[in-house]
Amino acid sequence: MQDQPSPPPSSLAGTARRVVAVTGAARGIGLAICREIVDDGQYVIAILRNSARVSEVQAVLGEHGRAVVCDVGSDRSVVELFANIRRQEGRLDVLINNAGIIEPIGRISETDAAQWATAIDVNLVGAYRCVRAALPLLLANPPDSDGQRGLIINLSSGAAHRPQEGWSAYCASKAGLAMLGRAIDLEYGSLGIAVTGFAPGVVDTGMQGQIRASGINPVSKLPRESLVQATGPARIVAALVRHCPVAYRGQEIDARDTAIAGLVRD
Ligand SMILES: NC(=O)c1ccc[n+]([C@@H]2O[C@H](COP(=O)([O-])OP(=O)(O)OC[C@H]3O[C@@H](n4cnc5c(N)ncnc54)[C@H](OP(=O)(O)O)[C@@H]3O)[C@@H](O)[C@H]2O)c1
Structure with a gap:
Protein backbone atom coordinates (compact mmCIF):
# COMPACT_ATOMS: atom_id res chain seq x y z
CA MET A 1 0.00 0.00 0.00
CA GLN A 2 1.41 3.38 -0.97
CA ASP A 3 0.16 6.83 -0.11
CA GLN A 4 -0.37 9.52 -2.70
CA PRO A 5 2.29 12.24 -2.60
CA SER A 6 0.11 15.09 -1.25
CA PRO A 7 -1.06 14.49 2.35
CA PRO A 8 -4.81 14.35 3.11
CA PRO A 9 -6.39 16.06 6.13
CA SER A 10 -4.92 14.48 9.25
CA SER A 11 -8.28 13.99 10.95
CA LEU A 12 -11.98 14.32 10.17
CA ALA A 13 -13.03 14.07 13.81
CA GLY A 14 -15.75 16.58 14.61
CA THR A 15 -16.99 16.80 11.00
CA ALA A 16 -20.32 15.36 9.85
CA ARG A 17 -18.72 13.86 6.73
CA ARG A 18 -18.63 10.11 6.53
CA VAL A 19 -15.34 8.43 5.70
CA VAL A 20 -16.02 5.87 2.98
CA ALA A 32 -18.56 6.11 -10.38
CA ILE A 33 -19.35 5.35 -6.72
CA CYS A 34 -16.44 7.58 -5.64
CA ARG A 35 -17.74 10.47 -7.79
CA GLU A 36 -21.28 10.20 -6.40
CA ILE A 37 -20.15 9.95 -2.79
CA VAL A 38 -17.85 12.97 -3.13
CA ASP A 39 -20.71 14.91 -4.79
CA ASP A 40 -22.81 13.96 -1.79
CA GLY A 41 -20.34 15.68 0.54
CA GLN A 42 -18.67 12.63 2.08
CA TYR A 43 -14.93 11.85 2.23
CA VAL A 44 -13.69 8.99 0.02
CA ILE A 45 -10.68 6.74 0.30
CA ALA A 46 -10.40 5.40 -3.25
CA ILE A 47 -8.48 2.12 -3.25
CA LEU A 48 -6.64 1.21 -6.46
CA ARG A 49 -4.86 -2.04 -7.30
CA ASN A 50 -1.83 -0.25 -8.71
CA SER A 51 -0.41 3.23 -8.97
CA ALA A 52 -1.05 3.81 -12.69
CA ARG A 53 -4.27 5.83 -12.19
CA VAL A 54 -3.64 7.41 -8.78
CA SER A 55 -3.27 10.98 -10.06
CA GLU A 56 -6.32 10.76 -12.35
CA VAL A 57 -8.51 9.40 -9.53
CA GLN A 58 -7.07 11.95 -7.09
CA ALA A 59 -8.10 14.70 -9.53
CA VAL A 60 -11.69 13.36 -9.39
CA LEU A 61 -11.68 13.42 -5.58
CA GLY A 62 -9.98 16.79 -5.14
CA GLU A 63 -9.85 17.70 -1.45
CA HIS A 64 -12.75 15.38 -0.69
CA GLY A 65 -10.73 12.20 -0.55
CA ARG A 66 -7.49 10.46 -1.34
CA ALA A 67 -6.47 7.76 -3.76
CA VAL A 68 -4.35 4.97 -2.27
CA VAL A 69 -2.84 1.78 -3.66
CA CYS A 70 -3.81 -1.57 -2.18
CA ASP A 71 -4.15 -5.02 -3.70
CA VAL A 72 -7.07 -6.72 -1.97
CA GLY A 73 -5.42 -10.02 -2.92
CA SER A 74 -2.61 -9.35 -0.45
CA ASP A 75 -3.04 -9.75 3.33
CA ARG A 76 -0.17 -7.40 4.03
CA SER A 77 -1.38 -4.71 1.63
CA VAL A 78 -4.86 -4.72 3.20
CA VAL A 79 -3.61 -4.65 6.81
CA GLU A 80 -1.28 -1.74 5.96
CA LEU A 81 -4.11 0.14 4.23
CA PHE A 82 -6.43 0.08 7.24
CA ALA A 83 -3.60 0.90 9.66
CA ASN A 84 -2.92 3.89 7.41
CA ILE A 85 -6.61 4.94 7.50
CA ARG A 86 -6.50 4.75 11.31
CA ARG A 87 -3.44 7.03 11.33
CA GLN A 88 -4.59 9.50 8.67
CA GLU A 89 -8.36 9.82 9.04
CA GLY A 90 -8.71 8.41 12.55
CA ARG A 91 -11.97 6.69 11.68
CA LEU A 92 -13.97 4.82 9.03
CA ASP A 93 -17.75 4.82 8.59
CA VAL A 94 -18.37 2.78 5.45
CA LEU A 95 -16.53 0.02 3.56
CA ILE A 96 -17.57 -0.71 -0.02
CA ASN A 97 -16.18 -4.01 -1.33
CA ASN A 98 -16.33 -3.34 -5.06
CA ALA A 99 -13.05 -4.80 -6.41
CA GLY A 100 -13.78 -7.78 -8.60
CA ILE A 101 -12.66 -9.83 -11.59
CA ILE A 102 -14.65 -11.99 -14.02
CA GLU A 103 -11.82 -14.19 -15.36
CA PRO A 104 -11.45 -17.09 -15.84
CA ILE A 105 -14.34 -17.30 -18.30
CA GLY A 106 -14.80 -20.82 -19.69
CA ARG A 107 -16.41 -24.14 -18.98
CA ILE A 108 -14.97 -25.78 -15.86
CA SER A 109 -12.76 -28.28 -17.71
CA GLU A 110 -11.28 -25.44 -19.80
CA THR A 111 -10.32 -23.24 -16.84
CA ASP A 112 -6.94 -23.02 -15.18
CA ALA A 113 -7.02 -23.98 -11.47
CA ALA A 114 -4.66 -21.19 -10.40
CA GLN A 115 -6.72 -18.57 -12.26
CA TRP A 116 -9.92 -20.00 -10.73
CA ALA A 117 -8.40 -19.69 -7.26
CA THR A 118 -7.34 -16.10 -7.98
CA ALA A 119 -10.95 -15.15 -8.74
CA ILE A 120 -12.03 -16.53 -5.37
CA ASP A 121 -9.08 -14.81 -3.72
CA VAL A 122 -9.91 -11.36 -5.12
CA ASN A 123 -13.73 -11.44 -5.14
CA LEU A 124 -14.33 -13.29 -1.88
CA VAL A 125 -11.18 -13.48 0.25
CA GLY A 126 -10.30 -9.88 -0.72
CA ALA A 127 -13.63 -8.68 0.69
CA TYR A 128 -13.10 -10.80 3.82
CA ARG A 129 -9.61 -9.28 4.28
CA CYS A 130 -11.02 -5.76 4.07
CA VAL A 131 -13.93 -6.53 6.42
CA ARG A 132 -11.60 -8.12 8.97
CA ALA A 133 -9.25 -5.12 8.92
CA ALA A 134 -12.09 -2.54 8.88
CA LEU A 135 -14.24 -3.97 11.69
CA PRO A 136 -12.25 -2.49 14.62
CA LEU A 137 -12.57 0.98 13.05
CA LEU A 138 -16.29 0.58 12.27
CA LEU A 139 -17.08 -0.78 15.74
CA ALA A 140 -15.28 2.16 17.38
CA ASN A 141 -17.88 4.65 16.03
CA PRO A 142 -20.70 5.83 18.28
CA PRO A 143 -24.10 4.42 17.21
CA ASP A 144 -26.50 6.63 15.20
CA SER A 145 -30.22 6.92 16.02
CA ASP A 146 -30.82 3.49 14.40
CA GLY A 147 -27.98 1.90 16.35
CA GLN A 148 -25.73 1.78 13.26
CA ARG A 149 -21.99 2.22 13.89
CA GLY A 150 -20.72 1.23 10.46
CA LEU A 151 -21.90 0.06 7.06
CA ILE A 152 -20.45 -2.55 4.71
CA ILE A 153 -21.71 -2.74 1.12
CA ASN A 154 -20.60 -5.76 -0.92
CA LEU A 155 -20.99 -5.56 -4.71
CA SER A 156 -23.09 -8.59 -5.47
CA SER A 157 -24.51 -9.96 -8.71
CA GLY A 158 -27.38 -12.01 -10.06
CA ALA A 159 -24.57 -14.57 -10.50
CA ALA A 160 -24.50 -14.99 -6.69
CA HIS A 161 -27.83 -16.75 -6.90
CA ARG A 162 -28.03 -18.15 -10.48
CA PRO A 163 -25.19 -19.89 -12.32
CA GLN A 164 -24.16 -18.62 -15.76
CA GLU A 165 -22.36 -20.89 -18.18
CA GLY A 166 -18.62 -20.20 -18.21
CA TRP A 167 -18.60 -18.23 -14.96
CA SER A 168 -18.09 -20.97 -12.35
CA ALA A 169 -15.38 -19.05 -10.45
CA TYR A 170 -17.25 -15.72 -10.56
CA CYS A 171 -20.59 -17.27 -9.53
CA ALA A 172 -18.97 -19.27 -6.71
CA SER A 173 -17.13 -16.16 -5.47
CA LYS A 174 -20.27 -13.99 -5.48
CA ALA A 175 -22.33 -16.73 -3.80
CA GLY A 176 -19.61 -16.90 -1.14
CA LEU A 177 -19.67 -13.12 -0.79
CA ALA A 178 -23.44 -13.22 -0.22
CA MET A 179 -22.88 -15.76 2.56
CA LEU A 180 -20.05 -13.65 4.00
CA GLY A 181 -22.59 -10.82 4.24
CA ARG A 182 -24.98 -13.05 6.16
CA ALA A 183 -22.15 -14.10 8.49
CA ILE A 184 -21.22 -10.45 9.13
CA ASP A 185 -24.87 -9.69 9.91
CA LEU A 186 -25.12 -12.67 12.27
CA GLU A 187 -21.93 -11.88 14.16
CA TYR A 188 -21.90 -8.05 14.12
CA GLY A 189 -25.43 -6.85 13.23
CA SER A 190 -26.44 -6.57 16.89
CA LEU A 191 -23.22 -4.61 17.54
CA GLY A 192 -24.20 -1.93 15.02
CA ILE A 193 -22.60 -3.16 11.79
CA ALA A 194 -25.04 -2.97 8.88
CA VAL A 195 -24.19 -5.03 5.81
CA THR A 196 -25.88 -5.11 2.42
CA GLY A 197 -25.13 -7.02 -0.78
CA PHE A 198 -25.89 -4.72 -3.72
CA ALA A 199 -26.33 -6.10 -7.26
CA PRO A 200 -25.84 -3.17 -9.67
CA GLY A 201 -27.58 -4.61 -12.75
CA VAL A 202 -25.79 -5.15 -16.07
CA VAL A 203 -23.47 -2.16 -16.25
CA ASP A 204 -21.40 -0.84 -19.17
CA THR A 205 -17.86 -1.32 -17.80
CA GLY A 206 -14.63 -3.03 -18.77
CA MET A 207 -15.88 -6.21 -17.10
CA GLN A 208 -18.86 -6.34 -19.49
CA GLY A 209 -16.43 -5.80 -22.38
CA GLN A 210 -14.57 -8.96 -21.31
CA ILE A 211 -17.90 -10.77 -21.05
CA ARG A 212 -19.00 -9.68 -24.56
CA ALA A 213 -15.65 -10.78 -26.00
CA SER A 214 -16.17 -14.30 -24.57
CA GLY A 215 -19.48 -14.92 -26.38
CA ILE A 216 -20.17 -17.85 -24.05
CA ASN A 217 -23.56 -17.20 -22.43
CA PRO A 218 -26.68 -15.01 -22.80
CA VAL A 219 -25.13 -12.10 -20.86
CA SER A 220 -22.28 -11.97 -23.39
CA LYS A 221 -24.85 -11.55 -26.20
CA LEU A 222 -26.48 -8.46 -24.71
CA PRO A 223 -25.94 -5.46 -26.97
CA ARG A 224 -23.76 -2.82 -25.34
CA GLU A 225 -26.53 -0.22 -25.88
CA SER A 226 -28.80 -2.20 -23.55
CA LEU A 227 -26.42 -1.91 -20.57
CA VAL A 228 -26.91 0.73 -17.88
CA GLN A 229 -24.32 3.40 -17.17
CA ALA A 230 -22.36 3.12 -13.91
CA THR A 231 -23.78 6.42 -12.62
CA GLY A 232 -27.21 4.82 -11.97
CA PRO A 233 -26.13 2.12 -9.51
CA ALA A 234 -23.49 4.48 -8.07
CA ARG A 235 -26.24 6.95 -7.09
CA ILE A 236 -28.07 4.17 -5.27
CA VAL A 237 -24.88 3.27 -3.39
CA ALA A 238 -24.46 6.95 -2.41
CA ALA A 239 -28.05 6.90 -1.10
CA LEU A 240 -27.28 3.77 0.94
CA VAL A 241 -24.19 5.50 2.36
CA ARG A 242 -26.41 8.41 3.48
CA HIS A 243 -28.86 6.04 5.08
CA CYS A 244 -29.16 2.28 4.72
CA PRO A 245 -32.77 1.40 5.63
CA VAL A 246 -33.02 -1.12 8.43
CA ALA A 247 -35.07 -3.42 6.14
CA TYR A 248 -32.08 -3.81 3.77
CA ARG A 249 -29.53 -4.67 6.46
CA GLY A 250 -28.30 -8.23 6.22
CA GLN A 251 -30.03 -8.53 2.81
CA GLU A 252 -29.03 -8.80 -0.84
CA ILE A 253 -30.70 -6.04 -2.85
CA ASP A 254 -30.79 -5.31 -6.60
CA ALA A 255 -30.65 -1.98 -8.46
CA ARG A 256 -33.36 -3.31 -10.81
CA ASP A 257 -35.87 -3.48 -7.96
CA THR A 258 -38.01 -0.33 -8.22
CA ALA A 259 -38.04 0.17 -4.43
CA ILE A 260 -34.23 0.17 -4.45
CA ALA A 261 -34.01 2.51 -7.43
CA GLY A 262 -36.42 4.79 -5.52
CA LEU A 263 -33.75 5.40 -2.86
CA VAL A 264 -32.17 7.96 -5.15
CA ARG A 265 -33.46 11.46 -4.46
CA ASP A 266 -34.23 13.80 -7.35
N1 LIG B 1 -20.45 -4.52 -14.65
C1 LIG B 1 -21.48 -5.29 -14.31
O1 LIG B 1 -22.42 -5.50 -15.10
C2 LIG B 1 -21.55 -5.90 -12.94
C3 LIG B 1 -22.68 -6.66 -12.63
C4 LIG B 1 -22.79 -7.25 -11.37
C5 LIG B 1 -21.78 -7.04 -10.43
N2 LIG B 1 -20.68 -6.30 -10.76
C6 LIG B 1 -19.64 -6.14 -9.73
O2 LIG B 1 -19.34 -4.77 -9.56
C7 LIG B 1 -17.96 -4.62 -9.19
C8 LIG B 1 -17.28 -3.65 -10.12
O3 LIG B 1 -17.36 -4.19 -11.43
P1 LIG B 1 -17.02 -3.33 -12.75
O4 LIG B 1 -17.98 -3.77 -13.76
O5 LIG B 1 -16.85 -1.91 -12.42
O6 LIG B 1 -15.60 -3.99 -13.11
P2 LIG B 1 -14.30 -3.39 -13.82
O7 LIG B 1 -14.65 -2.26 -14.71
O8 LIG B 1 -13.58 -4.57 -14.37
O9 LIG B 1 -13.49 -2.78 -12.56
C9 LIG B 1 -13.06 -3.65 -11.54
C10 LIG B 1 -12.14 -2.87 -10.62
O10 LIG B 1 -11.66 -3.80 -9.61
C11 LIG B 1 -10.26 -3.60 -9.49
N3 LIG B 1 -9.55 -4.75 -8.97
C12 LIG B 1 -9.43 -5.99 -9.54
N4 LIG B 1 -8.64 -6.76 -8.80
C13 LIG B 1 -8.23 -6.03 -7.74
C14 LIG B 1 -7.39 -6.25 -6.63
N5 LIG B 1 -6.76 -7.42 -6.46
N6 LIG B 1 -7.21 -5.25 -5.72
C15 LIG B 1 -7.81 -4.05 -5.88
N7 LIG B 1 -8.62 -3.76 -6.92
C16 LIG B 1 -8.82 -4.73 -7.84
C17 LIG B 1 -9.80 -3.27 -10.91
O11 LIG B 1 -8.52 -2.69 -10.87
P3 LIG B 1 -7.67 -2.38 -12.23
O12 LIG B 1 -8.31 -1.14 -12.79
O13 LIG B 1 -6.29 -2.19 -11.74
O14 LIG B 1 -7.84 -3.57 -13.11
C18 LIG B 1 -10.91 -2.33 -11.37
O15 LIG B 1 -10.66 -1.00 -10.96
C19 LIG B 1 -17.36 -6.04 -9.23
O16 LIG B 1 -17.36 -6.58 -7.92
C20 LIG B 1 -18.34 -6.79 -10.11
O17 LIG B 1 -18.32 -8.17 -9.84
C21 LIG B 1 -20.53 -5.74 -12.00
Missing part, protein backbone atom coordinates in the same frame (compact mmCIF):
# COMPACT_ATOMS: atom_id res chain seq x y z
CA ALA A 21 -13.47 3.36 1.66
CA VAL A 22 -14.14 2.02 -1.86
CA THR A 23 -12.08 -0.87 -3.29
CA GLY A 24 -11.53 -1.30 -7.03
CA ALA A 25 -11.92 2.46 -7.52
CA ALA A 26 -9.70 2.92 -10.60
CA ARG A 27 -12.56 2.65 -13.11
CA GLY A 28 -16.02 1.26 -13.78
CA ILE A 29 -18.60 1.12 -11.00
CA GLY A 30 -16.02 1.79 -8.26
CA LEU A 31 -14.93 5.11 -9.77
Whole structure:
Protein backbone atom coordinates (compact mmCIF):
# COMPACT_ATOMS: atom_id res chain seq x y z
CA MET A 1 0.00 0.00 0.00
CA GLN A 2 1.41 3.38 -0.97
CA ASP A 3 0.16 6.83 -0.11
CA GLN A 4 -0.37 9.52 -2.70
CA PRO A 5 2.29 12.24 -2.60
CA SER A 6 0.11 15.09 -1.25
CA PRO A 7 -1.06 14.49 2.35
CA PRO A 8 -4.81 14.35 3.11
CA PRO A 9 -6.39 16.06 6.13
CA SER A 10 -4.92 14.48 9.25
CA SER A 11 -8.28 13.99 10.95
CA LEU A 12 -11.98 14.32 10.17
CA ALA A 13 -13.03 14.07 13.81
CA GLY A 14 -15.75 16.58 14.61
CA THR A 15 -16.99 16.80 11.00
CA ALA A 16 -20.32 15.36 9.85
CA ARG A 17 -18.72 13.86 6.73
CA ARG A 18 -18.63 10.11 6.53
CA VAL A 19 -15.34 8.43 5.70
CA VAL A 20 -16.02 5.87 2.98
CA ALA A 21 -13.47 3.36 1.66
CA VAL A 22 -14.14 2.02 -1.86
CA THR A 23 -12.08 -0.87 -3.29
CA GLY A 24 -11.53 -1.30 -7.03
CA ALA A 25 -11.92 2.46 -7.52
CA ALA A 26 -9.70 2.92 -10.60
CA ARG A 27 -12.56 2.65 -13.11
CA GLY A 28 -16.02 1.26 -13.78
CA ILE A 29 -18.60 1.12 -11.00
CA GLY A 30 -16.02 1.79 -8.26
CA LEU A 31 -14.93 5.11 -9.77
CA ALA A 32 -18.56 6.11 -10.38
CA ILE A 33 -19.35 5.35 -6.72
CA CYS A 34 -16.44 7.58 -5.64
CA ARG A 35 -17.74 10.47 -7.79
CA GLU A 36 -21.28 10.20 -6.40
CA ILE A 37 -20.15 9.95 -2.79
CA VAL A 38 -17.85 12.97 -3.13
CA ASP A 39 -20.71 14.91 -4.79
CA ASP A 40 -22.81 13.96 -1.79
CA GLY A 41 -20.34 15.68 0.54
CA GLN A 42 -18.67 12.63 2.08
CA TYR A 43 -14.93 11.85 2.23
CA VAL A 44 -13.69 8.99 0.02
CA ILE A 45 -10.68 6.74 0.30
CA ALA A 46 -10.40 5.40 -3.25
CA ILE A 47 -8.48 2.12 -3.25
CA LEU A 48 -6.64 1.21 -6.46
CA ARG A 49 -4.86 -2.04 -7.30
CA ASN A 50 -1.83 -0.25 -8.71
CA SER A 51 -0.41 3.23 -8.97
CA ALA A 52 -1.05 3.81 -12.69
CA ARG A 53 -4.27 5.83 -12.19
CA VAL A 54 -3.64 7.41 -8.78
CA SER A 55 -3.27 10.98 -10.06
CA GLU A 56 -6.32 10.76 -12.35
CA VAL A 57 -8.51 9.40 -9.53
CA GLN A 58 -7.07 11.95 -7.09
CA ALA A 59 -8.10 14.70 -9.53
CA VAL A 60 -11.69 13.36 -9.39
CA LEU A 61 -11.68 13.42 -5.58
CA GLY A 62 -9.98 16.79 -5.14
CA GLU A 63 -9.85 17.70 -1.45
CA HIS A 64 -12.75 15.38 -0.69
CA GLY A 65 -10.73 12.20 -0.55
CA ARG A 66 -7.49 10.46 -1.34
CA ALA A 67 -6.47 7.76 -3.76
CA VAL A 68 -4.35 4.97 -2.27
CA VAL A 69 -2.84 1.78 -3.66
CA CYS A 70 -3.81 -1.57 -2.18
CA ASP A 71 -4.15 -5.02 -3.70
CA VAL A 72 -7.07 -6.72 -1.97
CA GLY A 73 -5.42 -10.02 -2.92
CA SER A 74 -2.61 -9.35 -0.45
CA ASP A 75 -3.04 -9.75 3.33
CA ARG A 76 -0.17 -7.40 4.03
CA SER A 77 -1.38 -4.71 1.63
CA VAL A 78 -4.86 -4.72 3.20
CA VAL A 79 -3.61 -4.65 6.81
CA GLU A 80 -1.28 -1.74 5.96
CA LEU A 81 -4.11 0.14 4.23
CA PHE A 82 -6.43 0.08 7.24
CA ALA A 83 -3.60 0.90 9.66
CA ASN A 84 -2.92 3.89 7.41
CA ILE A 85 -6.61 4.94 7.50
CA ARG A 86 -6.50 4.75 11.31
CA ARG A 87 -3.44 7.03 11.33
CA GLN A 88 -4.59 9.50 8.67
CA GLU A 89 -8.36 9.82 9.04
CA GLY A 90 -8.71 8.41 12.55
CA ARG A 91 -11.97 6.69 11.68
CA LEU A 92 -13.97 4.82 9.03
CA ASP A 93 -17.75 4.82 8.59
CA VAL A 94 -18.37 2.78 5.45
CA LEU A 95 -16.53 0.02 3.56
CA ILE A 96 -17.57 -0.71 -0.02
CA ASN A 97 -16.18 -4.01 -1.33
CA ASN A 98 -16.33 -3.34 -5.06
CA ALA A 99 -13.05 -4.80 -6.41
CA GLY A 100 -13.78 -7.78 -8.60
CA ILE A 101 -12.66 -9.83 -11.59
CA ILE A 102 -14.65 -11.99 -14.02
CA GLU A 103 -11.82 -14.19 -15.36
CA PRO A 104 -11.45 -17.09 -15.84
CA ILE A 105 -14.34 -17.30 -18.30
CA GLY A 106 -14.80 -20.82 -19.69
CA ARG A 107 -16.41 -24.14 -18.98
CA ILE A 108 -14.97 -25.78 -15.86
CA SER A 109 -12.76 -28.28 -17.71
CA GLU A 110 -11.28 -25.44 -19.80
CA THR A 111 -10.32 -23.24 -16.84
CA ASP A 112 -6.94 -23.02 -15.18
CA ALA A 113 -7.02 -23.98 -11.47
CA ALA A 114 -4.66 -21.19 -10.40
CA GLN A 115 -6.72 -18.57 -12.26
CA TRP A 116 -9.92 -20.00 -10.73
CA ALA A 117 -8.40 -19.69 -7.26
CA THR A 118 -7.34 -16.10 -7.98
CA ALA A 119 -10.95 -15.15 -8.74
CA ILE A 120 -12.03 -16.53 -5.37
CA ASP A 121 -9.08 -14.81 -3.72
CA VAL A 122 -9.91 -11.36 -5.12
CA ASN A 123 -13.73 -11.44 -5.14
CA LEU A 124 -14.33 -13.29 -1.88
CA VAL A 125 -11.18 -13.48 0.25
CA GLY A 126 -10.30 -9.88 -0.72
CA ALA A 127 -13.63 -8.68 0.69
CA TYR A 128 -13.10 -10.80 3.82
CA ARG A 129 -9.61 -9.28 4.28
CA CYS A 130 -11.02 -5.76 4.07
CA VAL A 131 -13.93 -6.53 6.42
CA ARG A 132 -11.60 -8.12 8.97
CA ALA A 133 -9.25 -5.12 8.92
CA ALA A 134 -12.09 -2.54 8.88
CA LEU A 135 -14.24 -3.97 11.69
CA PRO A 136 -12.25 -2.49 14.62
CA LEU A 137 -12.57 0.98 13.05
CA LEU A 138 -16.29 0.58 12.27
CA LEU A 139 -17.08 -0.78 15.74
CA ALA A 140 -15.28 2.16 17.38
CA ASN A 141 -17.88 4.65 16.03
CA PRO A 142 -20.70 5.83 18.28
CA PRO A 143 -24.10 4.42 17.21
CA ASP A 144 -26.50 6.63 15.20
CA SER A 145 -30.22 6.92 16.02
CA ASP A 146 -30.82 3.49 14.40
CA GLY A 147 -27.98 1.90 16.35
CA GLN A 148 -25.73 1.78 13.26
CA ARG A 149 -21.99 2.22 13.89
CA GLY A 150 -20.72 1.23 10.46
CA LEU A 151 -21.90 0.06 7.06
CA ILE A 152 -20.45 -2.55 4.71
CA ILE A 153 -21.71 -2.74 1.12
CA ASN A 154 -20.60 -5.76 -0.92
CA LEU A 155 -20.99 -5.56 -4.71
CA SER A 156 -23.09 -8.59 -5.47
CA SER A 157 -24.51 -9.96 -8.71
CA GLY A 158 -27.38 -12.01 -10.06
CA ALA A 159 -24.57 -14.57 -10.50
CA ALA A 160 -24.50 -14.99 -6.69
CA HIS A 161 -27.83 -16.75 -6.90
CA ARG A 162 -28.03 -18.15 -10.48
CA PRO A 163 -25.19 -19.89 -12.32
CA GLN A 164 -24.16 -18.62 -15.76
CA GLU A 165 -22.36 -20.89 -18.18
CA GLY A 166 -18.62 -20.20 -18.21
CA TRP A 167 -18.60 -18.23 -14.96
CA SER A 168 -18.09 -20.97 -12.35
CA ALA A 169 -15.38 -19.05 -10.45
CA TYR A 170 -17.25 -15.72 -10.56
CA CYS A 171 -20.59 -17.27 -9.53
CA ALA A 172 -18.97 -19.27 -6.71
CA SER A 173 -17.13 -16.16 -5.47
CA LYS A 174 -20.27 -13.99 -5.48
CA ALA A 175 -22.33 -16.73 -3.80
CA GLY A 176 -19.61 -16.90 -1.14
CA LEU A 177 -19.67 -13.12 -0.79
CA ALA A 178 -23.44 -13.22 -0.22
CA MET A 179 -22.88 -15.76 2.56
CA LEU A 180 -20.05 -13.65 4.00
CA GLY A 181 -22.59 -10.82 4.24
CA ARG A 182 -24.98 -13.05 6.16
CA ALA A 183 -22.15 -14.10 8.49
CA ILE A 184 -21.22 -10.45 9.13
CA ASP A 185 -24.87 -9.69 9.91
CA LEU A 186 -25.12 -12.67 12.27
CA GLU A 187 -21.93 -11.88 14.16
CA TYR A 188 -21.90 -8.05 14.12
CA GLY A 189 -25.43 -6.85 13.23
CA SER A 190 -26.44 -6.57 16.89
CA LEU A 191 -23.22 -4.61 17.54
CA GLY A 192 -24.20 -1.93 15.02
CA ILE A 193 -22.60 -3.16 11.79
CA ALA A 194 -25.04 -2.97 8.88
CA VAL A 195 -24.19 -5.03 5.81
CA THR A 196 -25.88 -5.11 2.42
CA GLY A 197 -25.13 -7.02 -0.78
CA PHE A 198 -25.89 -4.72 -3.72
CA ALA A 199 -26.33 -6.10 -7.26
CA PRO A 200 -25.84 -3.17 -9.67
CA GLY A 201 -27.58 -4.61 -12.75
CA VAL A 202 -25.79 -5.15 -16.07
CA VAL A 203 -23.47 -2.16 -16.25
CA ASP A 204 -21.40 -0.84 -19.17
CA THR A 205 -17.86 -1.32 -17.80
CA GLY A 206 -14.63 -3.03 -18.77
CA MET A 207 -15.88 -6.21 -17.10
CA GLN A 208 -18.86 -6.34 -19.49
CA GLY A 209 -16.43 -5.80 -22.38
CA GLN A 210 -14.57 -8.96 -21.31
CA ILE A 211 -17.90 -10.77 -21.05
CA ARG A 212 -19.00 -9.68 -24.56
CA ALA A 213 -15.65 -10.78 -26.00
CA SER A 214 -16.17 -14.30 -24.57
CA GLY A 215 -19.48 -14.92 -26.38
CA ILE A 216 -20.17 -17.85 -24.05
CA ASN A 217 -23.56 -17.20 -22.43
CA PRO A 218 -26.68 -15.01 -22.80
CA VAL A 219 -25.13 -12.10 -20.86
CA SER A 220 -22.28 -11.97 -23.39
CA LYS A 221 -24.85 -11.55 -26.20
CA LEU A 222 -26.48 -8.46 -24.71
CA PRO A 223 -25.94 -5.46 -26.97
CA ARG A 224 -23.76 -2.82 -25.34
CA GLU A 225 -26.53 -0.22 -25.88
CA SER A 226 -28.80 -2.20 -23.55
CA LEU A 227 -26.42 -1.91 -20.57
CA VAL A 228 -26.91 0.73 -17.88
CA GLN A 229 -24.32 3.40 -17.17
CA ALA A 230 -22.36 3.12 -13.91
CA THR A 231 -23.78 6.42 -12.62
CA GLY A 232 -27.21 4.82 -11.97
CA PRO A 233 -26.13 2.12 -9.51
CA ALA A 234 -23.49 4.48 -8.07
CA ARG A 235 -26.24 6.95 -7.09
CA ILE A 236 -28.07 4.17 -5.27
CA VAL A 237 -24.88 3.27 -3.39
CA ALA A 238 -24.46 6.95 -2.41
CA ALA A 239 -28.05 6.90 -1.10
CA LEU A 240 -27.28 3.77 0.94
CA VAL A 241 -24.19 5.50 2.36
CA ARG A 242 -26.41 8.41 3.48
CA HIS A 243 -28.86 6.04 5.08
CA CYS A 244 -29.16 2.28 4.72
CA PRO A 245 -32.77 1.40 5.63
CA VAL A 246 -33.02 -1.12 8.43
CA ALA A 247 -35.07 -3.42 6.14
CA TYR A 248 -32.08 -3.81 3.77
CA ARG A 249 -29.53 -4.67 6.46
CA GLY A 250 -28.30 -8.23 6.22
CA GLN A 251 -30.03 -8.53 2.81
CA GLU A 252 -29.03 -8.80 -0.84
CA ILE A 253 -30.70 -6.04 -2.85
CA ASP A 254 -30.79 -5.31 -6.60
CA ALA A 255 -30.65 -1.98 -8.46
CA ARG A 256 -33.36 -3.31 -10.81
CA ASP A 257 -35.87 -3.48 -7.96
CA THR A 258 -38.01 -0.33 -8.22
CA ALA A 259 -38.04 0.17 -4.43
CA ILE A 260 -34.23 0.17 -4.45
CA ALA A 261 -34.01 2.51 -7.43
CA GLY A 262 -36.42 4.79 -5.52
CA LEU A 263 -33.75 5.40 -2.86
CA VAL A 264 -32.17 7.96 -5.15
CA ARG A 265 -33.46 11.46 -4.46
CA ASP A 266 -34.23 13.80 -7.35
N1 LIG B 1 -20.45 -4.52 -14.65
C1 LIG B 1 -21.48 -5.29 -14.31
O1 LIG B 1 -22.42 -5.50 -15.10
C2 LIG B 1 -21.55 -5.90 -12.94
C3 LIG B 1 -22.68 -6.66 -12.63
C4 LIG B 1 -22.79 -7.25 -11.37
C5 LIG B 1 -21.78 -7.04 -10.43
N2 LIG B 1 -20.68 -6.30 -10.76
C6 LIG B 1 -19.64 -6.14 -9.73
O2 LIG B 1 -19.34 -4.77 -9.56
C7 LIG B 1 -17.96 -4.62 -9.19
C8 LIG B 1 -17.28 -3.65 -10.12
O3 LIG B 1 -17.36 -4.19 -11.43
P1 LIG B 1 -17.02 -3.33 -12.75
O4 LIG B 1 -17.98 -3.77 -13.76
O5 LIG B 1 -16.85 -1.91 -12.42
O6 LIG B 1 -15.60 -3.99 -13.11
P2 LIG B 1 -14.30 -3.39 -13.82
O7 LIG B 1 -14.65 -2.26 -14.71
O8 LIG B 1 -13.58 -4.57 -14.37
O9 LIG B 1 -13.49 -2.78 -12.56
C9 LIG B 1 -13.06 -3.65 -11.54
C10 LIG B 1 -12.14 -2.87 -10.62
O10 LIG B 1 -11.66 -3.80 -9.61
C11 LIG B 1 -10.26 -3.60 -9.49
N3 LIG B 1 -9.55 -4.75 -8.97
C12 LIG B 1 -9.43 -5.99 -9.54
N4 LIG B 1 -8.64 -6.76 -8.80
C13 LIG B 1 -8.23 -6.03 -7.74
C14 LIG B 1 -7.39 -6.25 -6.63
N5 LIG B 1 -6.76 -7.42 -6.46
N6 LIG B 1 -7.21 -5.25 -5.72
C15 LIG B 1 -7.81 -4.05 -5.88
N7 LIG B 1 -8.62 -3.76 -6.92
C16 LIG B 1 -8.82 -4.73 -7.84
C17 LIG B 1 -9.80 -3.27 -10.91
O11 LIG B 1 -8.52 -2.69 -10.87
P3 LIG B 1 -7.67 -2.38 -12.23
O12 LIG B 1 -8.31 -1.14 -12.79
O13 LIG B 1 -6.29 -2.19 -11.74
O14 LIG B 1 -7.84 -3.57 -13.11
C18 LIG B 1 -10.91 -2.33 -11.37
O15 LIG B 1 -10.66 -1.00 -10.96
C19 LIG B 1 -17.36 -6.04 -9.23
O16 LIG B 1 -17.36 -6.58 -7.92
C20 LIG B 1 -18.34 -6.79 -10.11
O17 LIG B 1 -18.32 -8.17 -9.84
C21 LIG B 1 -20.53 -5.74 -12.00
